Amino acid sequence: MTRTITIDPVTRIEGHAKITLHLDDDGRIADARFHVVEYRGFETFCEGRPFTEMAGITARICGICPVSHLLAAAKTGDKLLAVQPPPAARKLRRMLNLAQICQSHALSFFHLSSPDFLLGWESDPAQRNVFGLMAADPELARAGIRLRQFGQQVLELLGGRKIHSAWAVPGGVRTPLSAEARQWILERLPEARATVALALELYKKLLDGPLQHEQRCFGDFPSLFMGLVGPGGRWECIDGLIRFIDSDGLIVADDLSEDDYASFLGEAVESWSYLKFPYYKPRGYPDGLYRVGPLARLNVCEAIGTPWADAELAEFRQRSGTAASGGRVVTSSFAYHHARLVEIVACLEGIEQLVADDSLMEGRIRARASLNAHEAVGVSEAPRGTLFHHYKVDDDGLITRVNLIIATGQNNLAMNRTVVQIAREFISEPVAAEAEIPEPLLNRVEAGIRCFDPCLSCSTHAAGQMPLRIELRSADGALLAARQRQ
């Protein structure tokens, strides 16, 4: 009899979602789906608003990564004004994004995902969260929380507030770097570096030992990878052009402009999820599956451009790169965690370089103009991947159409494939009609989603306190059995 097992909600992610496991007549995993069950409607209710409000409105999409929307909206605004922000403004925006990526990655690694590998997949679900981590290893938990605080504090020092700052505006930014901010950042950088060094050391040991299995089966499959790259293919987080590579490390498309995104990105819709399914158009749907985010950014780039980060990138590739790509490309989605740590290094080194730049402290930081274009696309690298904002405006600058392509959507196909792979690996035996599926196995299925650090809304369930519900359903939808985790 065909059955469906539902994991609802998926915990320790940002937003609301559920997973269903579909069993065939023999009780084996036939399919698995990651459902995003919330609807926000931002694209519609922005219509009619002045484009100058878009940075303020879209930043409210999320409390974890408001900076990503702020920057994408400001960059789209630059194009509507047809101006180039002054060089200092571009550097300041870069610094803001580096701080944002740092704090978001620290949150993903320490608060949301590390309880799985540090406390163990089999540990008590009630303790398998950041509070359990505090109890088990208070020093590590404290260091992780302070690393996130470092990033958040840089956001506040630049933008005036940690969350939902409106500091980046069409044409540039509002205020320069202050002497006090520079001083604070310089004082706290060594501690932040020490924390990420500790996390890398710890993680690599786990990778050599207990995490090998997960590294092998958590969404390890060939796919395309997409990300921004700078001149010479350097790692990039805000400027640059779009590159696609395949699992063999071959460049599939390069120097693509965000302006032309509709020519290479399609957006499919499925009836069972509110999250769209973007795909690489030339390969069609769903074969055009591609991944974005930390793993993709490290895969598409030639180098990061700072010494420690480049050394970590080399080790990342040497440890996890596939033989088919000559060690150049890492295909396991579990490596998103390692990639996040490498990117934190890149962010800290990037901030260190920028904070020494005197040009950030005075001079022109904002270009002003009237509306000069009716349509524009802006792009930035959010912590979770490439983010596109596309606006159309009327003659008066009022929004007539908005399209937002968020990173989590672009990883949607990959997340679904990851869930199927994990379910088949850990639920390999046929499931009897009355049998219950052990919780640690279901946690691994959830953890497959957590690799991508999906950000489904501005709500967070970091404490892992939400109930996990599993339902066994017959082909006609009748409930056969249910289990509730509190």
Add this chain to the structure above:
Amino acid sequence: MSVHTLTVDGEEVAVPAGATLLDAVRAAGAELPTLCHLDGLTPVGACRLCLVELEGSGKLQPACATAAGEGMAVLTQTPQLQAYRRMAVELFFAEGTHVCAFCVANGNCELQDVAVAVGMDHSRFPYQYPQRRVDASHPHFAIDHHRCILCTRCVRVCDEIEGAHVWDVANRGRECTIITGLDEPWGEVQACTSCGKCVDACPTGAIFRKDDTTAEKQTHRERPQLLRDAREKHQWQNQ
């Protein structure tokens, strides 16, 4: 110059003849919330936030539009007045669509300020979410009618100080709205001199400069009085 002596919440105060109760309250060092009042413009008593009680009369009077009289005993903070003021502010919020989070005037908004002053933490009335216009046809300025509280400060400053009378009020009740010209797009009204006084006079984020983004609106609400003093008393700010 003749003087009237009266009391405000028991404090004795003397004001020149012709002064309003609002002048007397301020002279006594007391605070009264206002929205439609702006120094330098003719009072209209529209927002009802500055209502005060005159002891013995039982009637509530708008302090901005009531002349101070000899021997008056003015009460500004009775429980009834406080309840009415809070209710009036709640109704302002429920009537329009005021989303502070991304408003140009966030942090520099008189409606926000009075909400804090009257202790409003939520509105007891259902939000109406009216479908109103955003007119951004002017090259420099725009008006978002969702944020308009019909204080008519723009109407008065344009008429009394600038002398252009671009703004006026149309319709009644729920349909009541501020208009430009003969209800034409602002950008097409030839009388507009683009002076920006309406932007400075607007207490909320309804009228704003088009390149202002979230929380960027800066206003100079003292200017109507400065201009009036310059014109009528030949007193200039830089003298």
